[in-house]
Amino acid sequence: MAAQSVGATPGGDGAGRGGHSRELFWHTLGRLALLYFVPLILLAIFFNLQYRNLLRDGRRVHLQVIAEQQANTFDLFLRERLVNLDNIIDDPRFGDGGWKERLPGFLSSLLQTSDAFVDLGVVSGEGDLIGYVGPVEYQGRVNYHGEDWFKELMEPGRSSVITEIYRGFRNQPHFTIAVRRGDGAAARILRAALSPERLSDYLTTLEGASEAHSAIVNSQGMLQVTAPRVGELLRQSLFTPPPTPERGFVPADQETGRPDYAFAWLRQTPWSLVVTDARGGAEAGIVGLPTGFFLGTLAVFLFAGMVILFRTRQVVGAQLATERYEAELSGQLVHAAKLASVGELAAGIAHEINNPLAIIAEEVGVIRDSLDPSLAQVDDEPLDLPEHLDAIHEAVFRCRDITRKLLTFVRQTQVRVEPHDLHAILDDVLDAMLGNELAISNVVVERHYDRGIPEIPTDRNQLAQVFVNLVKNAIDAMPGGGTLTVVSLLRESRAAVAIRDTGCGMHPEQLEKVFSPFFTTKEPGKGTGLGLSVSYSIIQSFGGAFYVESAPGKGSTFTVELPLAME
Amino acid sequence: MEHAIKLLIVDDETRFLNAIAQRLTRRGFEVRTASNGLDAIALANQEKFDIALLDLKMPGMDGGEVLKVLKRNHQFLEAIILTGHGSLESAVELTKLGAFSYLPKPYELDKLIEVLKDAFQARLKKKFAADEVRLEKLMSLASGESALGILRKMRELDDSRR
Numbered sequence: 001m002a003a004q005s006v007g008a009t010p011g012g013d014g015a016g017r018g019g020h021s022r023e024l025f026w027h028t029l030g031r032l033a034l035l036y037f038v039p040l041i042l043l044a045i046f047f048n049l050q051y052r053n054l055l056r057d058g059r060r061v062h063l064q065v066i067a068e069q070q071a072n073t074f075d076l077f078l079r080e081r082l083v084n085l086d087n088i089i090d091d092p093r094f095g096d097g098g099w100k101e102r103l104p105g106f107l108s109s110l111l112q113t114s115d116a117f118v119d120l121g122v123v124s125g126e127g128d129l130i131g132y133v134g135p136v137e138y139q140g141r142v143n144y145h146g147e148d149w150f151k152e153l154m155e156p157g158r159s160s161v162i163t164e165i166y167r168g169f170r171n172q173p174h175f176t177i178a179v180r181r182g183d184g185a186a187a188r189i190l191r192a193a194l195s196p197e198r199l200s201d202y203l204t205t206l207e208g209a210s211e212a213h214s215a216i217v218n219s220q221g222m223l224q225v226t227a228p229r230v231g232e233l234l235r236q237s238l239f240t241p242p243p244t245p246e247r248g249f250v251p252a253d254q255e256t257g258r259p260d261y262a263f264a265w266l267r268q269t270p271w272s273l274v275v276t277d278a279r280g281g282a283e284a285g286i287v288g289l290p291t292g293f294f295l296g297t298l299a300v301f302l303f304a305g306m307v308i309l310f311r312t313r314q315v316v317g318a319q320l321a322t323e324r325y326e327a328e329l330s331g332q333l334v335h336a337a338k339l340a341s342v343g344e345l346a347a348g349i350a351h352e353i354n355n356p357l358a359i360i361a362e363e364v365g366v367i368r369d370s371l372d373p374s375l376a377q378v379d380d381e382p383l384d385l386p387e388h389l390d391a392i393h394e395a396v397f398r399c400r401d402i403t404r405k406l407l408t409f410v411r412q413t414q415v416r417v418e419p420h421d422l423h424a425i426l427d428d429v430l431d432a433m434l435g436n437e438l439a440i441s442n443v444v445v446e447r448h449y450d451r452g453i454p455e456i457p458t459d460r461n462q463l464a465q466v467f468v469n470l471v472k473n474a475i476d477a478m479p480g481g482g483t484l485t486v487v488s489l490l491r492e493s494r495a496a497v498a499i500r501d502t503g504c505g506m507h508p509e510q511l512e513k514v515f516s517p518f519f520t521t522k523e524p525g526k527g528t529g530l531g532l533s534v535s536y537s538i539i540q541s542f543g544g545a546f547y548v549e550s551a552p553g554k555g556s557t558f559t560v561e562l563p564l565a566m567e
Numbered sequence: 568m569e570h571a572i573k574l575l576i577v578d579d580e581t582r583f584l585n586a587i588a589q590r591l592t593r594r595g596f597e598v599r600t601a602s603n604g605l606d607a608i609a610l611a612n613q614e615k616f617d618i619a620l621l622d623l624k625m626p627g628m629d630g631g632e633v634l635k636v637l638k639r640n641h642q643f644l645e646a647i648i649l650t651g652h653g654s655l656e657s658a659v660e661l662t663k664l665g666a667f668s669y670l671p672k673p674y675e676l677d678k679l680i681e682v683l684k685d686a687f688q689a690r691l692k693k694k695f696a697a698d699e700v701r702l703e704k705l706m707s708l709a710s711g712e713s714a715l716g717i718l719r720k721m722r723e724l725d726d727s728r729r
Binding site: 355 | 586587590593674676
């Protein structure tokens with residue numbers, strides 16, 4: 001019941017062929033690049049992060065392993081030194097009274113075992129130094145009663161102790177190890193001073209090829225043993241490892257500039273081994289992007305870029321080829337439709353031509369009859385030759401006009417867009433071209449023209465073709481006759497022509513397909529179904545709009561909208 | 568001429584109509600003309616016609632319609648379609664509707680006379696269907712004479728029984 005509308009979208013051919021293919025190229029390139037590069041970049045970032053984490057983890061583990069190994073080694077070393085003292089203090093020759101004379105001998109045997117030993121001393125249970133051999137020259141009595149190490153050693157259950165580093169003889173750093181036998185005042189303590197230098201040397205050897213710097217610090221972070229680069233002995237280091245766990249890793253501190261380090265607490269002493277990266281501080285904290293990785297990624301990007309470029313060219317080329325092919329096909333379709341409707345038109349025109357021809361034949365016959373004595377009649381009037389000759393002449397030119405009409409229609413000209421008067425074209429179609437047919441079909445034509453419409457740029461033949469098609473369709477829709485209303489309007493920047501018939505109208509299902517090629521509501525053999533689809537593409541090429549409103553029983557209105565100016 | 572065969576010619580082209588009427592009158596036919604279907608039907612009701620020559624494409628009533636009405640109203644009237652609209656299908660359809668034959672426009676006069684003869688013969692056959700004597704005489708009108716001659720003889724035969 002309600003009128004439905006089906007339309008063509010406006011719009012011409014864009015900025016021309018070159019602009020279109022450029023546009024298409026960049027558009028496709030952009031899309032492909034986005035499609036490939038974005039995941040590539042994301043992956044690259046992801047893998048880079050993974051790699052960094054891996055490196056960092058690897059380094060951390062590496063340092064921790066070194067810390068562990070070195071800590072174990074030092075524990076062993078210190079343990080051995082204590083064992084050295086144990087051996088002496090447990091030696092029977094120490095126990096009997098003659099140990100004083102044997103002290104130098106004991107020291108030299110210690111020195112043979114390890115050149116870390118500096119001196120050797122014996123201390124009573126009350127803290128007095130009762131025997132000594134070594135480089136220090138003690139004045140007067142020395143008592144260690146108040147010393148921490150002594151107090152610690154005298155605690156029940158302790159049999160050995162190792163001190164922290166202190167500045168001792170000649171202000172050199174030393175540390176002391178001591179072992180005890182017996183309790184209370186009767187206890188005997190054997191103590192020895194050790195030189196941290198040996199430990200440093202040891203550290204340096206251990207460092208070797210590991211690209212790590214090691215040091216030993218106490219629980220306050222004061223250096224006990226170190227390689228020279230890490231800092232001076234007894235100075236506060238940057239490293240203060242947490243008391244727990246026993247082994248661990250501390251990440252870098254950007255504020256103090258302290259690098260990452262691994263630590264391992266020694267068992268023999270309250271010292272911790274710390275290991276740090278040889279490459280130093282802040283730089284070691286950030287793992288740089290290795291050149292190889294970077295170059296590799298670049299290579300991949302370049303390769304992908306080339307592939308994308310190549311592919312884009314391919315795609316765009318194929319697309320353009322398809323478009324060209326489509327355009328060609330469309331042109332062929334238009335041409336075929338023209339020829340087909342020429343067939344239709346030819347039939348109509350044939351009849352039209354035959355009439356003047358019949359007149360000519362008849363007039364000639366009349367003239368001949370008047371010259372034939374056997375046909376003479378009594379009441380014959382003299383032959384008015386000029387009149388008959390005029391009739392013939394008139395008929396001849398009527399034929400000429402008709403063939404001219406036919407030729408104009410068939411001629412496959414290039415589309416020539418020029419300003420034309422819309423109403424002149426409409427009148428030509430309604431009077432000269434289809435006037436006869438309209439009369440014969442009892443179709444009354446009503447024209448409502450808006451004379452305010454200026455000349456519009458269009459191809460005269462093609463536009464005429466569209467109107468012819470619409471008018472003929474209207475005639476066919478009104479077999480018993482009817483009214484054809486042709487209205488022209490000015491609508492914003494467009495000129496609109498509406499052609500309305502009082503025919504049978506169309507159903508929504510028909511409306512949907514009405515512009516499709518080969519769709520026709522006529523019987524088979526009548527009409528090709530190409531007229532409207534060709535008209536549609538013609539109007540589209542003008543940048544106009546073409547739509548229909550129709551309802552069953554209410555007739556149809558086809559509207560053509562044309563821009564007033566070509567874009 | 569008393570025995571003239573009466574023709575009704577219907578065509579919207581006036582010039583043509585007058586010319587063909589003239590020519591056929593010269594050849595011994597009695598011709599009435601009409602330029603549209605309605606006039607033709609009215610005329611046929613007023614006067615008795617033997618044969619009608621009809622154009623197909625006319626304004627107002629279409630030639631086919633006129634044909635149907637004429638055949639319905641006058642059973643012995645034969646109709647010949649004369650048309651510039653050349654198509655075989657329409658010819659077949661028209662004979663179904665009752666036309667005797669069809670001729671294209673422009674036509675050849677000899678052919679037209681032949682067809683008129685055949686049409687009139689058909690008319691007489693129908694008319695004499697019950698009359699054996701006349702039928703026999705009709706059939707004995709052999710060829711060898713001009714079509715016009717035969718037509719005259721047939722006319723006489725037709726009139727003879729009145």
